[in-house]
Amino acid sequence: MNERPRIKDVAKRLGVSPATVSRALSGSGLVAEPTLSRILDVARELNYRPNVSARNLRTQRSMSVLMVVRDIGNPFYLEVMKGVEQAAREAGYSVLMGNTENDPDRESEYFDMLRDGHADGMILMTGKLPARLEAEGLVGGLPVVVALETIEDSGLPHVQIDNFAAAQDAVRHLIELGHRRIAHITGPLPEGMSTLRRDGWRAAMAGAKLPVPDGYEQLGDYQLHTGQVLCGRLLDLPEPPTAIFCANDESAFGAVHELHRRGRAVPDDVSVVGFDDIYLSEAIFPPLTTVSQPRADIGRESMSMLLELIAGGKVALDPIVMPTELKIRGTTGPVAKPN
Amino acid sequence: MNERPRIKDVAKRLGVSPATVSRALSGSGLVAEPTLSRILDVARELNYRPNVSARNLRTQRSMSVLMVVRDIGNPFYLEVMKGVEQAAREAGYSVLMGNTENDPDRESEYFDMLRDGHADGMILMTGKLPARLEAEGLVGGLPVVVALETIEDSGLPHVQIDNFAAAQDAVRHLIELGHRRIAHITGPLPEGMSTLRRDGWRAAMAGAKLPVPDGYEQLGDYQLHTGQVLCGRLLDLPEPPTAIFCANDESAFGAVHELHRRGRAVPDDVSVVGFDDIYLSEAIFPPLTTVSQPRADIGRESMSMLLELIAGGKVALDPIVMPTELKIRGTTGPVAKPN
DNA sequence: GACGAAGATGAAATCGATTTCAAGCCGGAA
DNA sequence: TTCCGGCTTGAAATCGATTTCATCTTCGTC
Secondary structure (H helix, E strand, C coil), rough: CCCCCCHHHHHHHCCHHHHHHHHHHHCCCCHHHHHHHHHHHHHHHCCCCHHHHHHHHCCCCEEEEEEEECCCCHHHHHHHHHHHHHHHHHCCCCEEEEEEECCCHHHHHHHHHHHHCCCCCEEECCCCHHHHHHHHCCCCCCCCEECCCHHHCCCEEEEEHHHHHHHHHHHHHEEEEEEEEEEEECCCCHHEEEEEHHHHHHHHHHHHCCCCCCCCCCCCCCCCCHHHHHHHHHHHHCCCCEEEEEEEEEHHHHHHHHHHHHCCCCCCCCCCEECCCCCCCCCCCCCCEEEEEEEHHHHHHHHHHHHCCCCCCCCCCCCCEEEEECCCCCCCCCCCCCC | CCCCCCCHHHHHCCCHHHHHHHHHHCCCCCCCCCHHHHHHHHHHHHCCCCCCHHHHHHHHCCEEEEEEEEECCCHHHHHHHHHHHHHHCCCEEEEEEEECCCCCHHHHHHHHHHHCCCCCCCEEECCCCCHHHHHHHCCCCCCCCEEEECCCCCCCCEEEECHHHHHHHHHHHHHHHHCCEEEEEECCCCCHHHHHEEEEEEEHHHHHHCCCCCCCCECCCCCHHHHHHHHHHHHHCCCCCEEEEEHHHHHHHHHHHHHHHCCCCCCCCCEEEEECCCCCCCCCCCCCCCEEHHHHHHHHHHHHHHHHHHCCCCCCCEEECCCCEEEECCCCCCCCCCC
């Protein structure tokens, strides 16, 4: 039953005051040499570490930030998190993960944690704000950065990609391959990010004067299984598409799976494009053509913006836009000869 | 600039003492009726929430636990985490994620967080203890539960599966399909979990009196890319295997990918078995035959054990063993006719 | 009607650090 | 020699809650 030592134990041991120990350990440069190293030695020897609750209470900071995502099971967030964590560690912060599962209660719970002093700031990767907070106008001024997603009129700084342009490019790639019947499996609408990708698809179609028949826009939710089901619906249309642009990789996986299941060749019968370039996209067969985002960079950038905010600095409200890249792999190919 | 209200603000507003407010809010049943609801009302109205640092300092508990994994990028842990989180929330705890990337410094950092009062307990999913702590014997008695992995002689309670038996079963399945040349891509040896799976493979081979030629055991590290490279080595052997048992799904993905790349049919030319049943295993083509673990259950079970430990209860040191299931899907089939 | 028990509340101590404020000491300048 | 300023250091205040201990009612019982 080792009792954890407290600061006064270290102080007593050397006959100095707790104040001096605190100053020595914080590297403030206020402690003179013979004392300084003796304190450091004893602290190490006793394995002393300051109690965080006491420190946080006194300093009014927790030195940790919250990173809130809609589904922690989605590998898409993991690399972002790595970027966040890395930048956080460099600044002496630790990162707490929050998972909302699209549950509004849980979303506002994380805002509460912020106000409780659990964390000093928050990186939000969900598509919307808890209604309760939005109504009460409690959000403005909080140290919160929105990453990946877009939350209109939130007054919060954003770090994101140009979802519209990237989607447009992806669809244009299909058009260049000769496809004319191009369907889209969306994310959850009407959230910002999903909407932008959908609009990018529409714009590319309109730009090439291609029609968008009824049923070519299927409302999805970024999930694998949903992608599979919706792909089935598309194939059952009287005039099924020859290419499918999916709002994210997981629904694209679902689509490819359904195509395999029905014995349709990818990409010879149907081409598929995803979005996000999650880490397994290259590993499935055939490797997925998809839009790659600089996830770790987005994480790092969000975190450094957040640190700026926490430090009380002002941050530009114009979104920071990171570059994307269309990775052309194995699921897209020239359109099959029209029947 | 809304100032967060403190407990004394609520108290003053009603002309009661902070003590009474605290008692009312904690649901202690010590506050009489007219006062009680007035306090609750005012607290809600002011949007008062107790400061966690102050509370933690006084109560000497943080009401949060640490879940430490070796690679947060591995989807394998995500469902475990969901189980942990669910059980934690039910008990009023929140979960902090820690990521070691197999870095010993970071591993011991999380132990430090435990001692700092950052968390009340820890669920460890890494294969070993930080050497520093092990040497100093600082681990015994800490509220720590090891999940999934096995850490020998650590004196810590374990929640795990029978890795040996499950691996043996998986390999027997291949043997029943007629395979005799069965190779293995291991995890990082000599860690507990990887060793057990390797030994299960060996035992199954020995049990069927099958030889294990040189080079049939390839040292991996659970990573996709490594699985791909090692699969290539196996195929380059003078007598390549007809089946490969991989220590986890990600290396199995790598192996399948390499087989596709070389134009070898799965499972007609080579069968592949994975381990873990991560959420995309079913979505790749062909769907992966693999050993499924009850991940969420393992998470829940670990958490409830941890709560027991935190509450000061004694916990059996015999590992708790959860059931596994071999999911036979599309990557295993009868052995091809011998040439 | 008096006494004891139970119930409601407040005052003050407490958790463990950091930080303010004050004091002591020393050296250099006038 | 005296005074001032700069280092070091310590005593005590502080952060915001919870909890102990004490006080004061109130009610029931004999």
